[in-house]
Amino acid sequence: MHPLHAEKETTNSDLNGADAPKSSDPIKYFPDWWDHLTRMGLGEITLRIASGLASLVLILIVVAVMGNLSPQSTPLAAGGAAQAAALPTATPTITMPAFTLPDTEVAINGVVRRTQLKTILPSRPRFEITQYEVQKGDTIFGIAEKFGLKPETILWGNYDILYDNPHFLQPGQVLNILPTDGLLYTWHEGDSLNKVAEFFKVKPEDIINWPGNHLDPAKLGDLSHPNIEAGTKIFVPGGRREFVTWSAPRITRQNPGVAKIMGPGACGVITEGAVGTGSFIWPTPSKWISGYDYSPSTNHYGIDIGGAIGVAIYAADNGVIVYAGWNDWGYGNVIVIDHGNGWQTLYAHLSQINVVCGQSVYQGDLIGLMGSTGRSSGPHLHFEMRHDVYGKVNPHDFLP
Numbered sequence: 385m386h387p388l389h390a391e392k393e394t395t396n397s398d399l400n401g402a403d404a405p406k407s408s409d410p411i412k413y414f415p416d417w418w419d420h421l422t423r424m425g426l427g428e429i430t431l432r433i434a435s436g437l438a439s440l441v442l443i444l445i446v447v448a449v450m451g452n453l454s455p456q457s458t459p460l461a462a463g464g465a466a467q468a469a470a471l472p473t474a475t476p477t478i479t480m481p482a483f484t485l486p487d488t489e490v491a492i493n494g495v496v497r498r499t500q501l502k503t504i505l506p507s508r509p510r511f512e513i514t515q516y517e518v519q520k521g522d523t524i525f526g527i528a529e530k531f532g533l534k535p536e537t538i539l540w541g542n543y544d545i546l547y548d549n550p551h552f553l554q555p556g557q558v559l560n561i562l563p564t565d566g567l568l569y570t571w572h573e574g575d576s577l578n579k580v581a582e583f584f585k586v587k588p589e590d591i592i593n594w595p596g597n598h599l600d601p602a603k604l605g606d607l608s609h610p611n612i613e614a615g616t617k618i619f620v621p622g623g624r625r626e627f628v629t630w631s632a633p634r635i636t637r638q639n640p641g642v643a644k645i646m647g648p649g650a651c652g653v654i655t656e657g658a659v660g661t662g663s664f665i666w667p668t669p670s671k672w673i674s675g676y677d678y679s680p681s682t683n684h685y686g687i688d689i690g691g692a693i694g695v696a697i698y699a700a701d702n703g704v705i706v707y708a709g710w711n712d713w714g715y716g717n718v719i720v721i722d723h724g725n726g727w728q729t730l731y732a733h734l735s736q737i738n739v740v741c742g743q744s745v746y747q748g749d750l751i752g753l754m755g756s757t758g759r760s761s762g763p764h765l766h767f768e769m770r771h772d773v774y775g776k777v778n779p780h781d782f783l784p
Contacts (some may be wrong), residue, residue: 733757
């Protein structure tokens with residue numbers, strides 16, 4: 385027999401296991417087994433089975449390891465559900481809030497304190513009267529706003545200085561600044577506290593109980609004749625009164641002499657003259673306001689029209705001159721025209737007067753020149769309009 389055939393037969397015999405020697409080391413003969421399985425066509429299926437078994441073993445190992453690590457994987461002893469019920473339930477997970485650094489506040493004994501560069505004092509009510517020196521450029525409105533008061537309170541607290549006329553305000557004056565809105569009254573011998581309170585539209589208790597007045601109710605006695613020394617300055621909180629006006633009374637053609645109290649510009653007897661049309665024109669070429677506008681709250685019943693010294697002043701409508709000359713109450717050179725139809729116009733602070741008493745003028749006629757005479761802070765025309773029925777009106781409502 386050819387040696388090759390003999391070797392082949394020997395190998396087949398060994399693989400058939402008829403006379404193959406037995407060995408206790410299977411790994412040593414693993415290549416021969418695998419070759420034999422491959423020849424039989426079982427290699428691929430054997431590999432798949434082996435891979436599946438290996439995966440199953442690996443999964444079992446992982447499950448066993450995880451069971452030992454988890455506190456909830458403790459095996460239950462015999463007794464089943466009874467012992468399971470006795471086991472403690474799982475503790476819920478508590479999520480702590482994120483920690484944040486505190487801001488610049490420093491808490492001391494529970495009180496939060498902030499760093500302040502300056503001390504802020506709370507506003508406190510004021511009960512006493514203080515003083516203020518008027519500065520250049522001040523107005524009644526500006527001073528009132530500075531102290532949180534109404535404009536009329538500045539006038540009512542300083543009648544002896546301003547005489548209810550905002551044009552009397554001058555730099556260097558020392559004004560009374562009242563603690564709140566109201567007015568200042570100088571007590572006279574024989575005054576009745578009840579009457580004084582009634583006149584200023586308040587209650588007697590409002591005056592008595594104001595701390596700054598320093599009035600002791602137990603020492604006042606009869607309120608009709610209270611024990612208040614004459615000349616005492618009494619603050620009337622919330623008090624009001626009518627303004628005293630000095631600009632001009634109603635001057636008629638029939639009685640122009642009523643204006644003598646105003647100054648030497650008052651006229652004598654006047655005959656009839658031109659009558660107005662009832663419509664008005666601006667009394668100056670300019671139409672801008674310089675100074676005070678129409679403001680009843682400051683007793684200013686006209687408008688201050690700006691300009692320069694020497695600017696022409698025109699008659700706003702036809703009429704007759706019933707006042708032409710100086711005014712003693714701060715308006716300087718003044719012209720008043722009676723229009724004969726219930727209307728009257730006034731022109732103040734003039735540098736020149738071009739008309740005379742009793743003269744008839746017509747709308748647009750030159751009657752004078754702008755100036756700054758009297759109590760005036762600069763060149764302007766103070767212009768007023770009065771009606772027999774409506775009184776002093778806002779010129780803006782009637783000028784084109």
